[in-house]
Amino acid sequence: MTHSEKARELFMQGYNCSQAVFGAFCDVTGIEFDTAVRIASSFGGGMGRMREVCGAVSGMFMAAGMLYTADTPKDSMAKSEHYARIQQLAEAYRSSNGSIICRELLGLGSGKSSPNASPRTAEYYKKRPCAELVAEAAQILDDYIAQHPIA
Numbered sequence: 001m002t003h004s005e006k007a008r009e010l011f012m013q014g015y016n017c018s019q020a021v022f023g024a025f026c027d028v029t030g031i032e033f034d035t036a037v038r039i040a041s042s043f044g045g046g047m048g049r050m051r052e053v054c055g056a057v058s059g060m061f062m063a064a065g066m067l068y069t070a071d072t073p074k075d076s077m078a079k080s081e082h083y084a085r086i087q088q089l090a091e092a093y094r095s096s097n098g099s100i101i102c103r104e105l106l107g108l109g110s111g112k113s114s115p116n117a118s119p120r121t122a123e124y125y126k127k128r129p130c131a132e133l134v135a136e137a138a139q140i141l142d143d144y145i146a147q148h149p150i151a
Helices: 003-012 017-024 033-047 055-068 076-097 102-106 122-127 130-147
Strands: none
Touching: 003 017, 003 130, 017 033, 017 055, 017 130, 033 055, 033 102, 055 076, 055 130, 076 130
């Protein structure tokens, strides 16, 4: 199963967008799945349903951080290289979808939504593009990994 398929499957099981993407990469990040979905839990709905940065993008960034960032807090060059990587991933997502902002991707008005999670019904899945967005975020990261093998 590809990371895109896994991310979509996890989203359809009820995990939020961030959990779906970050959780899909556990096989390469080395993080236990239960830990990954707990770490990513706060980033769904564009960060706690505030409709800011898309959770799929946040999950992609977390996985990239696990795969490419060394534990070197004082290495400014390494930080700069990683920030450039993150901007590249964000631009790939933005180029394909027009935005990395949850409310814009979902066509919602400005401001945050209620903190109450929406029930995952057939109607929910029909009106939300999130299953496609998590699959796309995972594919973008897979494409990046293919071009920039993990050391």
